[in-house]
Amino acid sequence: MMSKNVYFQRTYGNGILCFALDLCALCDLVFFYMSNSQPLSIFDKLRSASNAFWFFIRAHLRLKRRGYSEVSPLETPFVPEAQHFNTKYQFTELGVQLFPRHWIRNLATLWILEQMLEGESWPTPLKVLEPCCQDFVRLPAIARYFLTQNTKPHITGVEIDAFVPLEGFHSRWDHAEYYRSITPAPSEYKAQDFFKFYEPADLIICFYPFISPAPALAWGLPAAVASPQGWVESFLKNLKPGGRVLVVHQGDWEEAEFDKARAGSSLQIIRRKALECPFFPSKHPMHATFYVGD
Ligand SMILES: C[S@@+](CC[C@H](N)C(=O)[O-])C[C@H]1O[C@@H](n2cnc3c(N)ncnc32)[C@H](O)[C@@H]1O
Numbered sequence: 001m002m003s004k005n006v007y008f009q010r011t012y013g014n015g016i017l018c019f020a021l022d023l024c025a026l027c028d029l030v031f032f033y034m035s036n037s038q039p040l041s042i043f044d045k046l047r048s049a050s051n052a053f054w055f056f057i058r059a060h061l062r063l064k065r066r067g068y069s070e071v072s073p074l075e076t077p078f079v080p081e082a083q084h085f086n087t088k089y090q091f092t093e094l095g096v097q098l099f100p101r102h103w104i105r106n107l108a109t110l111w112i113l114e115q116m117l118e119g120e121s122w123p124t125p126l127k128v129l130e131p132c133c134q135d136f137v138r139l140p141a142i143a144r145y146f147l148t149q150n151t152k153p154h155i156t157g158v159e160i161d162a163f164v165p166l167e168g169f170h171s172r173w174d175h176a177e178y179y180r181s182i183t184p185a186p187s188e189y190k191a192q193d194f195f196k197f198y199e200p201a202d203l204i205i206c207f208y209p210f211i212s213p214a215p216a217l218a219w220g221l222p223a224a225v226a227s228p229q230g231w232v233e234s235f236l237k238n239l240k241p242g243g244r245v246l247v248v249h250q251g252d253w254e255e256a257e258f259d260k261a262r263a264g265s266s267l268q269i270i271r272r273k274a275l276e277c278p279f280f281p282s283k284h285p286m287h288a289t290f291y292v293g294d
Contacts, residue, residue: 040213040223048213052222058163062191068174070099082107082279089148094140097182102137108280109141113205115275116246116290117145124151127201129238131194132209133157135166135175136187142205143185155187156199161221162191195230200238204245206231211254228261236267239293244270247291250284267291 040048074096078086085107086092095103126146130138136157146153163171176189190197209231210216213223235245245267249255252274268291275286 044213044217044223047217048223051217051220055161055221058161058165059191061163062173063163063165063169063171064173065168065170066174068168068170068178070097070102070178072096072098072100072103076100076103078104078107079279081111085110089141089144091141091144094144094182098140104280105137106141108277109138110145111277111280112248112275112286112288113142113145113246115273116271116288120244122146122149122151123202126151126153126203127199127240128153128155129158129199129201129204130155131158131197131204131206131234131238133159133176133189133207135159135172136179136189137175138207139176139179139187140183143183143187147185153185155183155185156201157187157189158192158194158197159189160191160193160225161219162189164220193225194238195227195234197234198237200240200243202240202243204235204238204243206235206245207248208250209247209258211249211257215250215254228257231258232261232265232267235291236265236293241294243293245291245293247289248275249287249289250282252285252287255287255289266294 072095074092076095082104086095089107089110091103091107091110095106098106128142128146130136130142133139136159139155139157142155143153157176159172159176162173162176165171166175173189173191180187180189208215210219210221210226211228211231213226216223216226231247235247239245247258249258270290270292272287272289275288276282277286
């Protein structure tokens with residue numbers, strides 16, 4: 001008869017780690033089928049299980065280390081279109097406190113906000129949510145855009161994976177704290193799952209939510225976090241009456257999946273555009289839509 005030990009080794013191969021991965025795979029599969037997403041290949045299921053395991057570890061370690069900062073040389077060369085936005089939004093005083101690649105990303109964010117929100121009037125104070133904010137690097141631009149519109153914005157970033165270790169053992173959390181410290185508007189950064197979040201806002205701005213499993217897997221997260229239905233419901237739940245949502249998708253296929261989930265909901269299109277920023281080329285075509293809730 002097989003001893004308990006032999007049975008354990010045969011069943012779980014390399015021991016405890018595989019056992020943990022199996023458990024994660026099990027949990028992930030349960031969530032996966034509960035969330036009614038598209039089917040995954042065996043390879044993606046394993047990848048999802050491994051992502052779930054490391055995500056769990058990061059979320060519990062909560063890596064934070066003070067002292068993150070950025071700086072740019074004053075004469076960072078930008079093409080004229082970018083210079084125009086820099087001057088219009090008096091962004092140099094913020095830009096010099098960012099790495100050049102983050103400075104230009106913020107100028108591109110201002111460009112996107114102009115493309116999508118121009119002509120809107122805003123209440124003041126204005127509560128803005130940015131779910132999926134990663135390290136909150138777009139915060140300076142979002143704040144500056146609304147300050148220029150003579151509103152008093154309060155901006156809350158929500159990120160499910162806030163403790164990813166980055167260069168110098170800093171995490172996304174540390175980066176976010178830095179961007180908050182240089183931004184001239186009140187803000188908060190919440191390490192939370194937006195699907196479990198409830199703080200109704202006047203405006204939600206969301207860049208690249210995970211709608212399909214492949215991008216979630218590529219970003220080191222379990223496949224189950226990608227849920228078009230989850231995003232539609234969470235946007236609606238977090239809107240004040242008459243509140244608005246700006247969503248930018250990475251490609252038309254993600255937009256189409258989102259639309260399927262949105263059908264029959266009260267999220268109605270105000271404006272929709274395929275965007276290509278002239279000074280910040282994007283790997284994936286940007287598909288942006290501005291919605292109103294109830
Ligand atoms: C493609 S990245 C977008 C990054 C950033 N918004 C940008 O503009 O580049 C998607 C981000 O959303 C986060 N995310 C995914 N699901 C989430 C959820 N349910 N709640 C909060 N953040 C989530 C991921 O961890 C990741 O940082």
